[in-house]
Amino acid sequence: MRITTRKRRAAGAILASSALVVLAACGGSDSGSSGKAVDKLGKTEGKVSILAWPGYVEDGSNDPKVDWVSAFEDKTKCQVTSKTYGTSDEAFNLAKTGDYDVVVASGDLTARMVASKEAAEVNTDLIPNYAKVYDFLKDQDWNTFDGKHYGVPHGYGANLLMYNEDEVSPAPTSWSAVFDPAEMAKYKGKITSYDSPIYIADAALYLMKHQPDLKIENPYALDEKQFNAAVDLLKGQRKNVGEYWSDYLKEISAFETGDSVLGTTWQVIVNSVEKAKVKAILPEEGATGWSDTWMISSKAKHPNCAYKWLDxxxxxxxxxxxxxxxxxxxxxxxxxxxxxxxxxxxxYKAGDKDFASKLWYWRTPVAECLDGRKDVKCMDYSEWTKAWTEIKG
Amino acid sequence: MSVDTARAAVPETRRTAARRVSSSLSARPRARLALLLAAPLTWLVLVYVVALAALLVSALWTVDSFTGEINRSLTFDNLKEIATESLYRTVTLRTVGVAVLVTVVDVAIALPIAFYMAKLASQRMQRILVIAVLTPLWASYLVKAFAWRSVLSDGGIFQWAASRIGLDTPGYGLTAVVITQAYIWLPYVILPIFAGLERVPNSLLDASGDLGASTWQTMRTIVLPMLTPAIIAGSIFSFSLTLGDYITVNIVGGANQMLGNLVYTNVGAANNLPLAAAIALIPIVIMIGYLTAVRRTGALENL
Known part of the structure; x- marks a missing residue:
């Protein structure tokens, strides 16, 4: 069978135009949520799905000794399903699917969750245990918006500097180990960094202490000049980085094989590295960190079990x-x-105000500077994400 | 009793619905063709054409970075960005470079193996080799990539073996990506070349030898021209599969990014689907260019 070119072209045109018709038909629709917090709880739904950082929702399947989910399931008859994520950005996309009733979010995510109406207002009166929480964790910029609570605090910690004790000497005391060109050169190709735009704040924190003339007040509020200085610092670091990590299992394996010997980490990773001698420190400059919030999705299908979980x-x-x-x-x-x-x-220096003051909790960078400056525009998170792909090159 | 044979007629066919449809179709060849092609064509349109069109259109959208809402007004900003920013040029060149290297390595390895399988090995040996080539395809892609991660790691098998001849492991990086990808796609290159060689009649090789051609001359003037379509078919596999890969780079690529990673981070981390769609157009354009070039050589007609 022969088909002439003209016929083929015509067929192509028909296919393409029909595709466009289909596309036009698939318009987007906005789903609104009432946004009002509930007054009282109803009957539990028998299940709840949770989106969390690794190690937050453990039911004994990863480590039989680590299980606090089963007790909850026995008590409330809410079956828990959970999914873990590696970066706040990943969590944001997953949360938007609406498949999760409960999301635990760091400070760089909560504002975005609220702004995009993914999070529901939480009535803390329905969470009796909320009364016991440290006062300095309540009513913070990252969990309370316009005087309304959008979640309850989980805990807080620092992004630490981890090193392999056999390979790295002298032991580092400062972030200059991963930012100063001369110091980095010693471990070229064996340095690792967190693979997320929010890591730019780590560089900004370093500059805040080492280049006072840049006048950085808050590592999440960077004007163009300050931002470019941080990006340049990271581009210099890139040459010495062996690999970036966002999957915490990948960092564990890299430290165990010796492919990485120095870099940012979380305490849970330090605890999990078995085949190498590693140590983590809070460097003298302080560190970026997180203060996490349990939120309830505005599209939650099991809100009563979700409240039970929060409590x-x-x-x-x-x-x-x-x-x-x-x-x-x-x-x-x-x-x-x-x-x-x-x-x-x-x-972990719980309740220690002095330690907490050294930590810069993850926040979402926005154009309106978080440090209160009115005369300049700060770089927002989209600029951060764009710069991050450029830094990696 | 006698049977009235004259009356034992063939029973009249029953007029069922199926029969009516069947007889009316036999009279209408066009309707027959339409019915036959409707299902596969719908599939083709939905899966390929609509998907491609959706990709094209969404590349023209933008996204509100803070709320993550997609703004559906059309603009060329994304396309302008990938055309002008040096980042995308660097990453595109790197990706194409890796894909070309993987293809060259794969063809270089596949040619002798396929030649041995098709022309020299005994029937039994040939069967064993075909199975050996196919077996890796049974293992998961991820398992193979992670296996290479441990092979190439510091103090891994590669370093141990290479140290005996005074070499070192390349570590994680582009070399590791080329090695891993060349390994993973090798069966896809060997099989078409093997099939192509099987179609080269032995009598031609004998005749060439009888007429005084050297082995090299026979290879160059008889085998290679007949084999070109098969080599190109294999190269399409290894080239296009490498072009779109992002998992291997993540596992053994160290701090490097390829086009797939940019798409992945824009979908995952940056939540910028329109920009991801725009970046995804780069490998599509490259593949269209490659296939057009291949078509000019006439190789596709001989497949």
């Missing part, structure tokens, strides 16, 4: 189990009594 995870015992496993400070002084390690709260 359960706020309870001192469950909170102690979860925060101790991940390696971060718990949300209440009472939680310290439930920790398996008596020195737990000292290690």
């Amino acid at each position: 359960y995870i706020e309870s001192p015992k469950a909170n102690a189990q979860a925060t101790e496993y991940f390696g971060e400070a718990p949300n209440s002084a009472e939680a310290c009594d439930f920790a398996s390690d008596p020195s737990f709260c000292d290690t």
Whole structure:
């Protein structure tokens, strides 16, 4: 069978135009949510799905010794399904699918969740354990918007500097180990960094202490000049980076094989590295960190179980189990009594205002500078994400 | 009793619905063709044409970075950005470079193996080799990539073996990506070349030898021209598959990015689907260019 070119062209045109018709028909629709917090709880729905950082929702399937989900399931008859994520951006996309009733979000995500109406207002009266939470974690910029609560605090911690004790000497005390060209050169190709635009704040924090003339007040509020300085610093670091990580299992394996010997980490990773001698420090400049918030999705299909989960995870015992496993400070002084390690709260300096003041919790960078400057425009998160792909090159 | 044979007629066919449809179709060849092609054509249109058109159109959208809402007014900003920013040029060149290298390595390895399989090996050996080539396809892609991660790691098997001849592991980086991809796509290159060689009659090789051609001359003037379509078919596989890959780079590529990673981070981290769609057009354009060039050589008609 022969088909002439003209016929083929005509067929192509018909196909293409029909495709456009189909496309035009698939217009988007906006889904609005009432946004009002509930007054009282109804019957539990028998299940709840949770989106969380790794190590936050453990039911014993990863490590039989680590399980605080089963107790919740027995008590409330809400079956828990959970999914973990590696970066706040990933969480944002997953949260938007509406498949998750509960989302635990760091400060660089909460504002976006609220702005895009993905998070529902939370009635803290329905969460009895909320009363026990440290006051300095309540009513913060990243969990309370326009005086309304959009979640309850989980815990807080720092992005630490981890190194392999056998390979790295002298032991680092400052972030200059991963930002100063001369110091980095010693471990060229063995340095690792967190693979997310929010990591630009780590560079800004370093510049805040080492280049005072840039006048950086807040690593999440960078005007163009400050931002470019941070990006340049990271481009210099890029030459020495062996690999970037966002999957925490990848960083564990890289440190165990010796492919990485120095870089940013979380305490939970330090605890998980078995085949290498690693140590993590809070460098003298302080560190970026996180203060996490349990939020309820505005599209939650199981809101009553979601409230039950929020109350359960706020309870001192469950909170102690979860925060101790991940390696971060718990949300209440009472939680310290439930920790398996008596020195737990000292290690993470729970309630220590001095330590907390050295931490810069992740925030979403927006054009209106977070440090209150009115005369300049700050770089917003889309500029950060764009710069991040450029830094990696 | 006798049977009245004259009356034992063939029973009249029953007029069922199926029969009516069948007889009316037999009289209308066009309707027959339309019915036959409707299902596959719908599939083709939905899966390929609509998907491609959707990609093209969404490349013209933008996204509100803070709320993540997609703004559906059309603009060429994304296309302008990928055309002018040096980042995309660098990454495109890197990706094409890796894809070309993988293809060259694969063809270089596949040619002798396929030749041995098709022309020299015994029947039994040939069957064993075909199975050996196919077996890796049974293992998951991820497993193979992670296997290479541990092979190439510091203190891994590669370093151990290479140190005996005074070499070192390349570590994680583009070399590791080329090695891993060349390994993963090799079966897709060997099989078409093997099939192509099987179609080269032995009598031609004998005749060439009888007429005094050297082995090299026979290879160059008889085998290679007949094999070109097969080599190109294989290269399309390894080239296009490498062009779109982002997983291997993530696992063994160290800090490097390829086009697939840019698409992945724009979908995942940056939540910028329109820009991801615009970037995804780059490999499509490259493949269209490649296929057009191949078509000019006439190789596709001989497949």
